[in-house]
Amino acid sequence: MTFRTSLYVQGLVIAVLAAAVFLPAASGPFIWDDRFLLAQIQNRDIGQLLSSSFLARPGESVGDFFRPLTTLSLALDYHIWGEQPVFFHLTNLLLHALGALAVWTLARRLIGPSAGFAAACFFAVHPAHCEPVCWISGRADLLYSFFLVLAILAYIRWQGSRLVILSLVPAVLALLAKETAVVLAALAPLCLWLAGERRARELAKPAALFGGVAVAYFGIRYSFLPTASADLPPASLYQHAALVVYSLFMHLQIVLIPHSAQLGYHIITNEIVGWTMLKSAVALAAVSYLAVSNRRHWPVLFFALVWFAASILPASGIIRGATQTVIAQRYVYLSSVGLALLLGLFAAQKGVRWSRMAPAAAVIVYFGVISFSHSGLWADDVVFWQRFVRDTPAMGWARYHLGVAYMERQQEEPARKSFLAAAALMPEEALPLVGVGESYIAEGRPEKAVPHLDRAARLAPHNLFVLERLEAARLGARKSAFSKGAGSE
Numbered sequence: 191m192t193f194r195t196s197l198y199v200q201g202l203v204i205a206v207l208a209a210a211v212f213l214p215a216a217s218g219p220f221i222w223d224d225r226f227l228l229a230q231i232q233n234r235d236i237g238q239l240l241s242s243s244f245l246a247r248p249g250e251s252v253g254d255f256f257r258p259l260t261t262l263s264l265a266l267d268y269h270i271w272g273e274q275p276v277f278f279h280l281t282n283l284l285l286h287a288l289g290a291l292a293v294w295t296l297a298r299r300l301i302g303p304s305a306g307f308a309a310a311c312f313f314a315v316h317p318a319h320c321e322p323v324c325w326i327s328g329r330a331d332l333l334y335s336f337f338l339v340l341a342i343l344a345y346i347r348w349q350g351s352r353l354v355i356l357s358l359v360p361a362v363l364a365l366l367a368k369e370t371a372v373v374l375a376a377l378a379p380l381c382l383w384l385a386g387e388r389r390a391r392e393l394a395k396p397a398a399l400f401g402g403v404a405v406a407y408f409g410i411r412y413s414f415l416p417t418a419s420a421d422l423p424p425a426s427l428y429q430h431a432a433l434v435v436y437s438l439f440m441h442l443q444i445v446l447i448p449h450s451a452q453l454g455y456h457i458i459t460n461e462i463v464g465w466t467m468l469k470s471a472v473a474l475a476a477v478s479y480l481a482v483s484n485r486r487h488w489p490v491l492f493f494a495l496v497w498f499a500a501s502i503l504p505a506s507g508i509i510r511g512a513t514q515t516v517i518a519q520r521y522v523y524l525s526s527v528g529l530a531l532l533l534g535l536f537a538a539q540k541g542v543r544w545s546r547m548a549p550a551a552a553v554i555v556y557f558g559v560i561s562f563s564h565s566g567l568w569a570d571d572v573v574f575w576q577r578f579v580r581d582t583p584a585m586g587w588a589r590y591h592l593g594v595a596y597m598e599r600q601q602e603e604p605a606r607k608s609f610l611a612a613a614a615l616m617p618e619e620a621l622p623l624v625g626v627g628e629s630y631i632a633e634g635r636p637e638k639a640v641p642h643l644d645r646a647a648r649l650a651p652h653n654l655f656v657l658e659r660l661e662a663a664r665l666g667a668r669k670s671a672f673s674k675g676a677g678s679e
Contacts, residue, residue: 200307201291207554208290208314209283211561215324215568216279219598222591223327228273231265239265256411259366260330278326285332286323290314292339293527299346300384301490301535308550309534316526317448317560321519324568328520333367335524342378345396346385354399361400365407369504370524372408375401376500384493430507432467433457437506437516439470442477442498445522445529449560452581453567453574454588455517490535494528501525571595586615586622593625602629620650624659636666 220228231239240258263281271277294310301309322328337360344357364371378396387393436457444451462470477495485492502525507516537550567574575592582588593608609625616622623646627639643660650656 201294204290204294204307204310204314205287207311207558208287211315211558212283212286212320212323212565214562214566215320216276216283218275218279218324218569218574219571220273220275220278221325221568221571221574221595224275224278224325225594227261227264227327228268231261231268234265236262236265255369257330257366257368259363260333260368263329263333264326275326279324282323282326282329282332285329285336286314286319289332289336289339292336292343293530296339296343296381296527297531297534299343300381301531302538304538305531305534307534308537308547309530311554312533312550312557313526313530315554315558315561316445316530317557317564318444318451318519318522318526320561320564320568321453322523324565325520330368331520331523334364334371335527337361337364337367338371338374338377338524339527341374341400342381345378345399346381349382358399358403361403362407365404369408370501372404373501373504373524375404377497380493380496380500384489429463432463433507433516434503435467435474436462436470438499438502439474440517441502441506441522441525442474444519445498445526448557451519453519453578454582454585456582456585457516458584490532494532497528498525501527571598584615586612586619589615590619590622590625593622593629597625597628597632600632602632605629618649620646620653620656623649624656627659627663631663631666634670636663636670639663640667 239261264278267278267281290310290313293313294306297306297309300306322331340360341357341364344360345354348354348356361371361374364374375397378400379393382393382396440455481488481492481495502521505516505518505521533550533553537547567577572592572595575588575595578588579585579592589608590612593605593612596602596605596608606626606629609622609629612622613619613626623642627643627646630636630639630642640660640663643656643663646656647653647660
């Protein structure tokens with residue numbers, strides 16, 4: 191087999207692995223925020239899509255983030271395939287396969303051909319990738335990670351020449367897919383360091399180049415485009431620090447022990463301050479000491495830890511108000527690249543040996559089996575949300591979405607129970623009460639819906655969606671009363 195043929199075969203193996211282990215999710219419906227995104231991209235032209243917020247909830251004009259490339263890719267799927275989730279899922283599978291190939295290319299440059307192939311296989315089948323791959327709304331992580339790695343590859347390829355400026359193209363695309371791509375300014379120098387570069391001036395160049403682009407991007411974004419910030423309860427500096435430490439520890443655990451990862455995590459800050467935070471801090475300090483003290487003998491271990499920390503910190507709550515979710519499987523998609531390189535190097539160190547390749551193959555198969563099993567959860571929205579509620583029984587939004595899934599199947603009674611449970615856990619939120627009202631309307635009892643929708647309107651007096659549903663329920667109740675009155679006569 192020629193060298194070129196060998197590369198083609200390896201690339202095909204990686205791409206097939208990446209798609210095959212998550213294939214069960216392709217038959218799944220729109221889940222979670224997918225419905226909000228679908229409603230957002232319908233009946234909008236390209237100008238509106240590129241200038242609108244990402245993930246605006248019903249009745250809201252401003253969403254949580256600005257991710258025009260992700261929004262555009264979803265709109266493209268919609269305009270080609272319509273409301274058929276299977277094609278949205280297939281696009282995600284394709285993007286994950288491309289991401290695994292990009293990681294393979296980077297790993298070959300940094301740790302060699304054999305180790306690079308093993309690293310890409312680990313990345314392709316890692317169970318923690320279920321959420322970004324199987325969840326249509328998780329596409330932002332797939333897109334920004336792919337373009338971020340491309341930017342690093344482009345910089346390494348053209349370092350020292352004028353063409354290095356072309357690396358800004360994938361860098362900007364990564365930022366337009368998800369704002370977390372700002373970490374490129376730290377990850378690019380880290381890759382140069384692993385490749386053997388030790389001159390501070392050379393390491394500073396990619397940091398300045400990509401950091402400058404990120405500063406310019408955020409300056410333009412916040413000057414012209416409004417975005418919502420997370421509405422979080424007040425917390426002390428110590429509580430904030432505890433949350434960040436705990437988030438880092440939990441994400442490290444998700445990467446290292448993926449079979450125990452949950453679909454959701456409900457964090458109560460007061461419960462992690464103290465012993466939980468201390469255990470997390472000690473564990474992180476021990477791992478950091480091991481990596482730093484052995485950075486000369488095991489530079490890939492140091493690389494893996496710094497890559498993980500740099501890529502996960504923006505999602506860990508370190509910038510308060512940037513996000514309400516500080517622990518999620520999708521956040522470790524890019525962060526797992528460092529671990530993949532570490533495992534790949536261990537598997538193929540000093541050549542391909544059976545004593546190392548056999549355990550590596552066993553881990554890849556084990557990861558693949560878990561990923562295949564977990565991706566099946568995304569194929570059934572009721573099963574998915576039942577599992578989510580089991581993982582996070584105190585999270586009201588999980589029960590709300592379970593109610594939505596039941597409503598999709600026209601099961602109003604279990605849906606109403608889920609909505610009422612969500613309303614009890616989130617007394618200040620309007621949508622669970624809207625769900626209760628919708629369940630009564632679906633049963634033909636709009637008069638029972640009015641009190642719940644009226645209460646929802648008091649909680650969200652400016653939400654047009656809530657006000658519209660209340661008016662519809664009142665109209666239905668009047669018609670029902672009129673019909674009953676006419677029938678009694």
